[in-house]
Amino acid sequence: MVPLEGKQLVIFVLWVALTAIVIGVFWWVMRSTRRPDAYDAVSKGGYRLRKSWAWFYGTLLIAAFAATLWTVPYAWAQPAAAKRPAMVVTVRARQFSFSMPSRLPAGRQIEFRVTSDDVNHGFGIYSPQGVLVAQVQAMPDYTNVMYFTFSAPGTYTIRCLEFCGVGHSDMHQTLTVYPAKGSV
Amino acid sequence: MLARQLERTEFHAEDAGLSPRRVVGIGLVIGLITIYGLAMVGGIMKAAQGNLLHLAPETFYALLTLHGAGMIATVVLLTGVAHWYFLREHLTLRVEVLLFAVAAIVWGLLAAAVAVLVGGFAPGWTFLYPLPFVGATWPAWATGLFFFGVLFVGIGFAIYCLDILAGIVREYGSLLNGLALDTLIPRLRRADGKVAPPTVIAATMVAIDGILTVSAGTILVIALLGRWASPNFPIDPLWIKNLTYFFGHTIANLTIYVSAGVIYAVLPHYTQRPWHTNKIYAISWTTSLIFVPWAWPHHLYMDFVQAPWLQLFGEGSTYIASIPATVVTIFGALLLVYRSPMRWRIGSTMFVAGLLGWLIGGAAAMLDATIPFNDVLHNTLWVPAHFHTYLLGGVFLFVLGFASHFAGERAAPGRFAKTAEWLFFVGLGGFLLTFYAGGIEGVPRREAVQPAPGPFLADIATGFVVILLVGLTGVLLETLWRARHSAGQGGEA
Ligand code: HEM
Ligand SMILES: [Cu+2]
Ligand SMILES: [Cu+2]
Numbered sequence: 001m002v003p004l005e006g007k008q009l010v011i012f013v014l015w016v017a018l019t020a021i022v023i024g025v026f027w028w029v030m031r032s033t034r035r036p037d038a039y040d041a042v043s044k045g046g047y048r049l050r051k052s053w054a055w056f057y058g059t060l061l062i063a064a065f066a067a068t069l070w071t072v073p074y075a076w077a078q079p080a081a082a083k084r085p086a087m088v089v090t091v092r093a094r095q096f097s098f099s100m101p102s103r104l105p106a107g108r109q110i111e112f113r114v115t116s117d118d119v120n121h122g123f124g125i126y127s128p129q130g131v132l133v134a135q136v137q138a139m140p141d142y143t144n145v146m147y148f149t150f151s152a153p154g155t156y157t158i159r160c161l162e163f164c165g166v167g168h169s170d171m172h173q174t175l176t177v178y179p180a181k182g183s184v
Numbered sequence: 185m186l187a188r189q190l191e192r193t194e195f196h197a198e199d200a201g202l203s204p205r206r207v208v209g210i211g212l213v214i215g216l217i218t219i220y221g222l223a224m225v226g227g228i229m230k231a232a233q234g235n236l237l238h239l240a241p242e243t244f245y246a247l248l249t250l251h252g253a254g255m256i257a258t259v260v261l262l263t264g265v266a267h268w269y270f271l272r273e274h275l276t277l278r279v280e281v282l283l284f285a286v287a288a289i290v291w292g293l294l295a296a297a298v299a300v301l302v303g304g305f306a307p308g309w310t311f312l313y314p315l316p317f318v319g320a321t322w323p324a325w326a327t328g329l330f331f332f333g334v335l336f337v338g339i340g341f342a343i344y345c346l347d348i349l350a351g352i353v354r355e356y357g358s359l360l361n362g363l364a365l366d367t368l369i370p371r372l373r374r375a376d377g378k379v380a381p382p383t384v385i386a387a388t389m390v391a392i393d394g395i396l397t398v399s400a401g402t403i404l405v406i407a408l409l410g411r412w413a414s415p416n417f418p419i420d421p422l423w424i425k426n427l428t429y430f431f432g433h434t435i436a437n438l439t440i441y442v443s444a445g446v447i448y449a450v451l452p453h454y455t456q457r458p459w460h461t462n463k464i465y466a467i468s469w470t471t472s473l474i475f476v477p478w479a480w481p482h483h484l485y486m487d488f489v490q491a492p493w494l495q496l497f498g499e500g501s502t503y504i505a506s507i508p509a510t511v512v513t514i515f516g517a518l519l520l521v522y523r524s525p526m527r528w529r530i531g532s533t534m535f536v537a538g539l540l541g542w543l544i545g546g547a548a549a550m551l552d553a554t555i556p557f558n559d560v561l562h563n564t565l566w567v568p569a570h571f572h573t574y575l576l577g578g579v580f581l582f583v584l585g586f587a588s589h590f591a592g593e594r595a596a597p598g599r600f601a602k603t604a605e606w607l608f609f610v611g612l613g614g615f616l617l618t619f620y621a622g623g624i625e626g627v628p629r630r631e632a633v634q635p636a637p638g639p640f641l642a643d644i645a646t647g648f649v650v651i652l653l654v655g656l657t658g659v660l661l662e663t664l665w666r667a668r669h670s671a672g673q674g675g676e677a
Contacts, residue, residue, distance in 0.1 A: 001625065001636075001637050002625045002626060002636075002637065004624065004625075006560070007556070007557060007559070007560045008560055008624050008625075008626070010557075011551050011557055011560070011561065011624065012624050014551060015547060015548055015551060015620070018544075018547040019544050019547065022540065022543045022544055022547070023540065023544075025518070026518075026536070026539075026540050029518050029521055029522050030521070030536065032521075032522050032523045033521065033522075033523065033524055033525070033526035033528070035523065036523055036524060036525040036526075037523040039457045039458075039520075039524070041523075042519070042522055042523050043519060046519040046522065050511060050515050050519070053510075053511060053515065054507070054511045057507065057510060057511065058507065061503045061504075061506075061507070064503070064554060065499065065500060065503060068499060068554055068555050068556055069496075071555075071556040072495070072555045072556060073488075073555070073556065073559050074488055074492065074495070075488065076492055095318070095319045118314070118318045118319065119312075119314050119315045119318050119319070120312055120315065120421070120425070122486070122562075122563055122628075124563075124628070126626060130625075130626065130635070130636070131626060132560050132564065132626035133560070134559065134560075135486055135559065135560075135562060135563075136486055136488055137484075137486045137487045137488075139421050139422065139425070139487060139489070140314065140421050141420070141421050141422075142421065142422055142487075142489045143489070144486075144487060144488040144489055145488060146488060159628065159635070160628075161486075161562065161563040161564075161628055162312075162563060163245075163307075163308045163312075163315070163629075163630040164315065165307075165315060165318075165319045165320075165321075166241045166242050166245065166306070166319070166321050167241070168241075168245075168630065168631065168632075169241065169628075169631035169632050169633040169634065170633070172635075
């Protein structure tokens, strides 16, 4: 099994919590039908609850939206200073391989310029432990720019993450990330 | 020619004894048989992703394409006839039009099935350009036939929507009244005080957005047919990707809004409580009408060249579109059930369970629609995990619930029905959990051969699919049995 860490851990915890709450609420509502009451008697409180729920949910969404503004993976969201020293690496995807360097340094920001020679492909980076750590699409006629820093050396896997034809599931290769001078 | 054909059908429909109930029944039976078959195809795919079965990649991807396209078209058909059945209580709708729509969708499905099963067409149900044309393992006729199939399904749905829109205008005066905006705008108020009930409000939203979606789909298919006819036909990959998801996302998404219309109509029968229109319904369905068609950019988050405003607008629209669903429809349904003298039948159980699937799948969708999370979820099994939760564990349950209601339910389910239901839900839950586990572990979707732990999870999933199918068989048999024993009466007591 791939270790549960990073964003995946956060997502998993959130989803389990949400699912548990929702199941709990449904169970409670379903059981309540054992002791029926008049609709008028329950709907007043229900509408009040709905109002609070709407406020709560709306606030939650606005907060989540605001938080994402600072954490999107796009180049335009990276501070200018962080972009400058990046090492530029071109990735060309095609049915069914990537043409790109097989060795890259750790600890140094890399500007991946990703494109495709034929159909849509994906460019997914999996850590040596098998955790998906970043991805971007590879599209013909366009170049997607992704900034990424390998946090540790090791053998990474590059995997196609867009269905691209009969060889799609064979479209993966390894990438050796070596320790850079002066970095961890 | 189309008009003439329609006229002809109109002429014969009554002679042939095609009552509205009969046409709905035909659509229901065709749809349920198709879903049953396609669910088995789903099970075969899972078995192939595990260690239980070996399929050549081209076969796997052909089945994937058939399953995806077939399921979407079939749930459009099924939810459509179910909603139509109730809309007739409020609107004058023509049975000939429904018959024509059902026929168009069935012909579209058949065309797609031939393209896939005979031709080997296999670029996935979203047939993302330029995949259908580059490195294809199938002949060109299969590509063309499949696109015509998509066009037929679109035409069927569009005609269905148009008849509903016309019916709404006839009955309530305008589409604004169809959305019950007269509860907000005094100028729109009718002299007779008639206000659209929630199920009609839902129909208004679905039909307008449905026409919009089919229009986009038609442009998409015409562009692809242009490219099919001439390799030099110019198509921009980013433009067509947006158009593809505008069409694909929205049409799949709309099925849940059609379902909401069914829920508004059915749940009051079981809870013995009325579901009335008020301002909140007008506001929330207008919100859905506007924002649901803007959610598609969340499929292009990982296309970093996409305009930033579209990325953020897609995220915002997805968030906003979730508010009416959770605050109004699902909350309203729970309030209707809470401490009601609920009649627990197969139908009502399916509806309540479907609402649960809708919410859980929706929560997973919201996480996926959050850009920094999409970074590690996009095109993993998390995606089919969440949409199976609200399509299989939501929309399909509403369809089963409707079928049960339609067949007639007099008594509480017996031992056989309860066992079948129980098996079905256990299979469903286990199947979905393995899907989520694969997603969080980073296993890519749409892979004939998956990296670990994909195959291991697929083996477990296959077991659950078998349990699900056994349970489903029981539920369908029970429904069929009830239909036989209350033939022609309809409804439940
Ligand atoms: C027992 C029932 C079902 C089973 C076992 C099943 C199984 C599967 C499997 C294994 C996949 C491929 C996932 C991947 O690796 O990418 C899939 C994809 C899909 N399924 Fe299902 N499924 C079921 C029901 C449904 C239902 C009810 C719907 C819709 C109403 C549906 C719609 C889809 C769609 C749209 C896809 C994506 C196809 C594509 O990627 O092109 N499925 N399903
Ligand atoms: Cu690829
Ligand atoms: Cu691929």
